[in-house]
Amino acid sequence: MKKILLVFALMTTFITIAQKKNGTIYIEHPAIDVVNSFTQAFVKGDTVKLASLLTDDFKNYNGVSTNPSDKGTDKAKYVKNSYRWFDELDYFSISDFPGAYPDAVEYKEDNKDGEIWVQTWDLLKGVHKETGVKFTSPIHRLIVVTKDNKIKTIINYNNEGIFNELRQSFSDRTNGTIYNHHENINTVRKAVYAFENADLEKALSFYSDDAYFLNINDDLDKPETKDDVKKIRQEFLDAFEITSIDMIGYPDYLEYEMANGRVVMSWWDFHLVRKSDKKKITLPMHISDDFDEDGKIISEILYFNRAALEK
CATH class of the missing domain: 3.10.450.50 (Nuclear Transport Factor 2; Chain: A,)
Incomplete structure (x- = not known):
């Protein structure tokens, strides 16, 4: 001691x-x-x-x-x-x-x-x-x-x-190429039109297994997984009949030099009928899809007004 x-x-x-x-x-x-x-x-x-x-x-x-x-x-x-x-x-x-x-x-x-x-x-x-x-x-x-x-x-x-x-910023600089026709644009069209025909399996087959999904109406810090989105989109199909999905203008595919970004931006009108009251709804939507080098969609964000579905 x-x-x-x-x-x-x-x-x-x-x-x-x-x-x-x-x-x-x-x-x-x-x-x-x-x-x-x-x-x-x-x-x-x-x-x-x-x-x-x-x-x-x-x-x-x-x-x-x-x-x-x-x-x-x-x-x-x-x-x-x-x-x-x-x-x-x-x-x-x-x-x-x-x-x-x-x-x-x-x-x-x-x-x-x-x-x-x-x-x-x-x-x-x-x-x-x-x-x-x-x-x-x-x-x-x-x-x-x-x-x-x-x-x-x-x-x-x-x-x-x-x-x-x-x-x-004092001089002009290009940052890649914009395409109005490209295989990645074709992929987005195929995914959207598969959803139009309620073929969820095919629609989601164009996404990578670890793809994540964002919705402008939800918390952007909490992306959904592919399994989450499959359930969400099935619930949508249960609540609405899709009469047609029409492309607005044409999609753009942006292939960036910086960070090797690959993004398809597309614009659509979703023509719907709400099954609960047979109300017809036209829902404008902008979709932004990021691609990997293998042509799979690795992330997606949807821009639309959810309130239009609830009126």
């Missing part, structure tokens, strides 16, 4: 010795007020105010840069570039990320100039005026504020992927 107590005492002493304070964290501080003023000026495009809050030797750094020789952006260039955000984005805003707030850190060691590090966790939002690209991105900033309440350094951490879409 004495040995156990001795070990515990030594561990407690070691833990106590291992801890060492190196400053103070503030939730309220003049440096935070400076950063808030800076952010407001940045969003408003107030370059005069912005420049007044920066030291002459100010530098901005990209926190996710892979360039070990990055010398940062100087004050003049940073102020000029900052205006582009205001000028090129509609609905531009920078706000605290939900649940977050800035901290001001005053380090004790290696801080002979009395500088404060302000850490922010923000949400940047806006819509690019020319391309319509939407920005909704968390950003993290480390900002050094001098004892004269001037910003000396900013290190930005943000998702640069949002700029990829922006850059690509």
Whole structure:
């Protein structure tokens, strides 16, 4: 028992010795007020105010840069570039990320100039005026504020992927081929017309065994399986007589370059008679079918107004 107590005492002493304070964290501080003023000026495009809050030797750094020789952006260039955000984005805003707030850190060691590090966790939002690209991105900033309440350094951490879409949106780019005749279109027609003739077995034979099904009237986070849909569609056939299903226009088969997508989009009028009261119903429907490389339907989503079946 004495040995156990001795070990515990030594561990407690070691833990106590291992801890060492190196400053103070503030939730309220003049440096935070400076950063808030800076952010407001940045969003408003107030370059005069912005420049007044920066030291002459100010530098901005990209926190996710892979360039070990990055010398940062100087004050003049940073102020000029900052205006582009205001000028090129509609609905531009920078706000605290939900649940977050800035901290001001005053380090004790290696801080002979009395500088404060302000850490922010923000949400940047806006819509690019020319391309319509939407920005909704968390950003993290480390900002050094001098004892004269001037910003000396900013290190930005943000998702640069949002700029990829922006850059690509300035020029036209094809993304595959659209067909109005294709074997996958034939497959959709055969599946729909098999259903028109109440041949569920044949209709569902065009789908892969692990296909999933969505309906715009239901929870899109809870897809149905092939077995589920077989029961649902049988219940539909029990409740309605299909007098005909007519194609509207023509289907499109889209074969995408990106992600190798294969989609048939088709439009239909379902002419029905409700068996319970003999009411005639015309139900417009849009069907979107995804295909695998073997020509099987792997997912399907139906767009129609369910209320039209219940009136």
